[in-house]
Amino acid sequence: MPGITREEVAHLARLSRLELKAEELDHFAEQLDVIIGAVARVSDVADEDVPPTSHPLPLTNVMRPDEVRPSLTPEEALSGAPAQEQQRFKVPQILGED
Amino acid sequence: MTVTELVSYEEALATYEPVMGLEVHVELGTKTKMFCGCSTELGAEPNSQTCPTCLGMPGSLPVVNAVGVESAVKIGLALHCEIAEWCRFARKNYFYPDMPKNFQTSQYDEPIAFNGYLDVQLEDGEVFRVEIERAHMEEDTGKSTHVGGATGRIHGASHSLLDYNRAGIPLIEIVTKPITGAGERAPEVAKAYVAELRELIKALGVSEARMEMGQMRCDVNLSLMPKGAEKFGTRSETKNVNSLRSVERAARFEIQRHAAVLSSGGTILQETRHFHEEDGSTTSGRIKEEAEDYRYFPEPDLVPVAPSREWVEELRATLPELPRVRRNRLREEWGVSEHDMQSILNAGAVDLIVATIEAGADAASARKWWMGELARRANEAGTDLAALEITPGQVARVCALVAEGSLNDKLARQVIEGVLAGEGDPDEVVDKRGLKVVSDEGALGTAVDEAIAANAAVADKIRAGKVAAAGALVGAVMKATRGQADAARVRELILEKLGVEG
Numbered sequence: 001m002p003g004i005t006r007e008e009v010a011h012l013a014r015l016s017r018l019e020l021k022a023e024e025l026d027h028f029a030e031q032l033d034v035i036i037g038a039v040a041r042v043s044d045v046a047d048e049d050v051p052p053t054s055h056p057l058p059l060t061n062v063m064r065p066d067e068v069r070p071s072l073t074p075e076e077a078l079s080g081a082p083a084q085e086q087q088r089f090k091v092p093q094i095l096g097e098d
Numbered sequence: 099m100t101v102t103e104l105v106s107y108e109e110a111l112a113t114y115e116p117v118m119g120l121e122v123h124v125e126l127g128t129k130t131k132m133f134c135g136c137s138t139e140l141g142a143e144p145n146s147q148t149c150p151t152c153l154g155m156p157g158s159l160p161v162v163n164a165v166g167v168e169s170a171v172k173i174g175l176a177l178h179c180e181i182a183e184w185c186r187f188a189r190k191n192y193f194y195p196d197m198p199k200n201f202q203t204s205q206y207d208e209p210i211a212f213n214g215y216l217d218v219q220l221e222d223g224e225v226f227r228v229e230i231e232r233a234h235m236e237e238d239t240g241k242s243t244h245v246g247g248a249t250g251r252i253h254g255a256s257h258s259l260l261d262y263n264r265a266g267i268p269l270i271e272i273v274t275k276p277i278t279g280a281g282e283r284a285p286e287v288a289k290a291y292v293a294e295l296r297e298l299i300k301a302l303g304v305s306e307a308r309m310e311m312g313q314m315r316c317d318v319n320l321s322l323m324p325k326g327a328e329k330f331g332t333r334s335e336t337k338n339v340n341s342l343r344s345v346e347r348a349a350r351f352e353i354q355r356h357a358a359v360l361s362s363g364g365t366i367l368q369e370t371r372h373f374h375e376e377d378g379s380t381t382s383g384r385i386k387e388e389a390e391d392y393r394y395f396p397e398p399d400l401v402p403v404a405p406s407r408e409w410v411e412e413l414r415a416t417l418p419e420l421p422r423v424r425r426n427r428l429r430e431e432w433g434v435s436e437h438d439m440q441s442i443l444n445a446g447a448v449d450l451i452v453a454t455i456e457a458g459a460d461a462a463s464a465r466k467w468w469m470g471e472l473a474r475r476a477n478e479a480g481t482d483l484a485a486l487e488i489t490p491g492q493v494a495r496v497c498a499l500v501a502e503g504s505l506n507d508k509l510a511r512q513v514i515e516g517v518l519a520g521e522g523d524p525d526e527v528v529d530k531r532g533l534k535v536v537s538d539e540g541a542l543g544t545a546v547d548e549a550i551a552a553n554a555a556v557a558d559k560i561r562a563g564k565v566a567a568a569g570a571l572v573g574a575v576m577k578a579t580r581g582q583a584d585a586a587r588v589r590e591l592i593l594e595k596l597g598v599e600g
Contacts, residue, residue, distance in 0.1 A: 015391055017193055054186060054396035060404040066128050066165035069135030074145040077153060077262070087144040088243065088259035091195040095252050 003033045103358055107282075107350060110322070110357030116284040117330050118277040118349060119319035120228075122295055124270045125238060125312070126169050127305045131266035132237045133160030133203060133400075140311070144261040152266035154199030159399050162187075166268040167210070168413065169304040170235045171405055173270055174211025175414050176298055177230045182210050184404045187235070187397040195260055196239035204271075206394040209234035210403065216298070218290040219422055220283065223436045228291045229275040240265040270304075276330065284320075285349035292316050292345050297421035297443075309340050316345050320352040322360060331356070332366040336380050339373045347378040355380070428452065432461040445473055446483050453490035459497035467493050471511055475518060488517045495524040503584045509533045535584045542575075542583060546591045549574040560596050568592050 006029040013020045020028065046052075071077075074087050083090035131138060134151035150158035174181050188206035214230035241264050246256030272295065280287040296314055299307040307314040321333035334356070339348045352371075359366055370383035419427070428448065429439040442448055447468045454464035468483060472493070476483045496513055499505040505513060505528070516527030528534060549571050550557045559567045568589055575588045593599070 011391075015191070015193075015393065055398060055401055057401060059401040060184070062161065062401050063164035063167060064135070064161045066130050066163050067135065068130050068137045069149075071136045071147050071149050072153075074143060077145045077148045085245075085257075085259055086243075088261050089145070089195070089198075091258050091260060093256060094195065094242075094244075094258055095255075 004029060004036055104351075104354040105357040105361060107354055110353050111282045113325065113361065114322035114353075114357055115278070115281065115325050115327070116349070116353050117321050117323060117333075118274075118280070118284055118288055119333070120274045120277070120288060120291060120345075121317040121319070122272045122292060123238075123315045123317075124173070124272065124295075124299055124305050124307060125314070126166055126268040126270060127303075127313075128163055128165045128169070128268055130163055132163050132166050132235070132268035133266055136263075136266065138267050142263055145263065147263040148265070152198075153262060154197070160203065160397075162400060162403065163268060166235060167403055167405070169268070169302075170210045170233065170270050171410060171413050172302050172304060172417065173272070173299065174214065174233050175410070176302055176417055176420065177211065177214035177216055177233060177272070179211035179214030179230060179233060181405055181410050182208060182212070182403075183407075184208075184402055185210050186402045187400045188394045189397050190236075190392045190394055192392060195258065196242055197265060198240070198260075198262060202236060202239065203397055203400070204236035204394075205234035210405070216291065216294055217422060218287065218294040219425075220286055220290055221436075221440055226280065226283075226287050226290070228277055228287070231273045231275045233270055233272045236269050236271055238264050238267040238269050284353065285346040288318060288349045289342050289346035293342050294422060296342075301418045301421050301424075309342070312340065315340055318345060318348045318352070320349055320356065321366070322353065322356040331360070332368050334366060334369055334371050334380075336371045336373050337383065341375075344373060344375060344378075348373045348380060351378055351380055432465060434465070442469060445469060447473070450483055450490055450493075454493045454497070457491045457494035459494040460501070463497040463500065464490075464493065467496065467510075467514070471514055475514075486518060487520065488514065492517050492524055499524060499528070503587065504528070504535055505533065506535055506581070506584055508581045509535065533582070535582055542579070542588065542591060543595075545575050545578045545583070546571075546588065546595060549578065550592070550595065557596060560592070560598055563598070565593070565598060 006025055009029045009032060010020070010025055013025070078084045078087070078089065081089050128138060130136060131152055134149050136147045136149050136152055139147070151160055171181055185205060185208035187203050188208075189201040190204045190206070191201045193200055209232040211233040212231065214233075216228050216230060217225050218228055219225050240260050240262040242252075243259045243261070244252045244255035245259060247254035252258070274291070277284070277287060277291075292314075296307045296309070299305050299314070305313055309315070316339045318336045318339050319333045320336070321331040323329065323331045334352055336348045336352060339345050356366055367382075371380040372383050373380050418424075425439060425443065425448065429436070432439075432451075434442070442451065442465070445468075447465075451461070451464045451468050454468065455461055472483060472486060472488070476486055479486075493514075496505070496510050496517075499513070500507065500510050512531065512533055513524050513527045516522070516531055517524060521527045521530060553571060553574060556567050556570050560571070571592050572585055572588050575592075576583055576585060
């Protein structure tokens with residue numbers, strides 16, 4: 001029986017940088033378990049002859065020619081940045097002291 | 099950080115067998131990024147080549163660069179890989195500010211090319227086959243600058259600055275199968291593999307593959323197992339080893355370090371290591387706290403890539419001669435040794451010599467000038483041969499002037515000097531500097547007569563059959579004509595006048 005445990009939800013939350021409280025973990029673990037169970041029922045009807053799909057459109061090889069198109073200006077690119085310095089996106093410390 | 103006493107290389111190899119895996123990232127030379135039309139031109143202002151797609155803005159949609167896919171197929175074919183009939187992109191999820199999307203668009207279990215090999219030739223001519231696991235398409239990350247730390251490194255930095263011009267530039271990652279059986283030659287094989295791959299990429303015209311510019315980067319995975327064992331040991335992954343020499347040194351260092359840890363009863367940590375150019379050592383990077391968990395899943399915003407067999411065969415037909423095969427062919431045509439050919443390759447002179455021959459020079463002369471006088475001048479100037487201000491056509495003209503007797507080697511060197519100094523084509527330099535072999539037979543005859551008269555004793559010896567003594571008279575004539583005579587013609591004249599058969 002597919003499903004998801006509270007520990008797995010906590011792990012995914014950490015990977016996704018989501019801070020969840022204990023009661024939120026309980027709550028989401030239960031909800032996600034129900035959702036996964038519902039989606040898993042697709043497997044019941046999909047037989048060997050039904051390949052898994054990652055895309056609803058029956059298309060392949062959609063490509064564009066290697067031609068330069070205008071970019072945003074640096075001002076436009078940085079307009080939504082919470083912080084900037086030297087025309088670059090400024091981000092908080094990545095690693096703490098060793 | 100603990101300092102490990104290294105075991106000598108010989109001692110390490112007496113007990114252990116190295117196993118390597120090499121991952122090489124090649125930045126393609128496309129005009130635009132892999133999934134958007136932003137320019138890939140180097141040296142642009144920070145964040146001037148970005149758009150909603152490569153900045154990961156909500157609602158933006160990627161579209162694959164056709165030349166990126168074509169380049170990937172060409173690389174796969176040149177590596178004797180199978181080309182997938184149908185494959186997808188996947189999202190590799192991770193949180194790090196070098197990718198504003200919080201994932202890298204890559205390929206996971208469906209690489210576009212797989213199961214190939216590359217034969218590499220070691221310096222003594224031995225050929226070693228390196229098997230290729232896969233080559234897949236992905237995108238480069240942005241460039242981080244760490245601020246506030248003492249050394250500009252990420253440790254101790256107060257914050258970091260990101261330029262996303264590079265984010266999204268097409269990359270092809272080429273992964274080898276475990277390389278076993280190389281023994282003590284493992285570091286040499288690693289270097290030769292990366293060198294051969296670089297030549298191949300350049301020959302395909304898909305990238306300039308300049309390692310010093312970061313257009314080609316190598317990660318060296320290495321483990322040791324006791325000789326005769328079948329189960330591989332734990333590996334370390336030395337990241338971003340960015341020159342051919344460094345690839346060899348990193349492999350060698352890791353062999354010695356692993357051997358030291360293992361023979362003292364320790365265990366190797368599976369970790370990322372950093373290579374240090376200054377002393378050729380590696381140090382521990384981050385130890386992975388938890389197993390990598392990238393939660394790969396098929397990229398829903400891109401449709402599958404399904405290269406038709408016709409297209410693949412069309413591309414196969416356009417592949418150039420493989421660099422190793424070409425080098426061996428040229429080596430035979432030019433009649434040079436393996437060692438000389440290696441020197442020519444290392445000097446970056448192969449294509450220049452080929453072009454000089456195509457412009458009419460004979461192989462020996464073309465090679466002589468590029469590997470002699472021109473290599474010396476490039477070395478003095480601290481530049482590459484290709485960067486010298488002289489074209490293969492001009493070198494071929496110098497060769498022709500020497501061959502027809504208008505110039506001797508000494509004068510030819512002055513002509514080359516003139517061309518390099520921007521005085522014009524070889525013929526212009528000859529005119530301007532008045533560098534012409536004295537071919538006026540009358541003037542030359544007089545000079546020869548004078549030399550004979552001034553060296554009567556030598557002349558007698560020659561008359562008596564000691565032809566080798568003619569060198570002294572040739573020298574005298576060359577001196578009298580300030581080097582502007584054709585030495586071979588002078589020698590002929592001397593022997594003629596003295597009635598001796600050359």
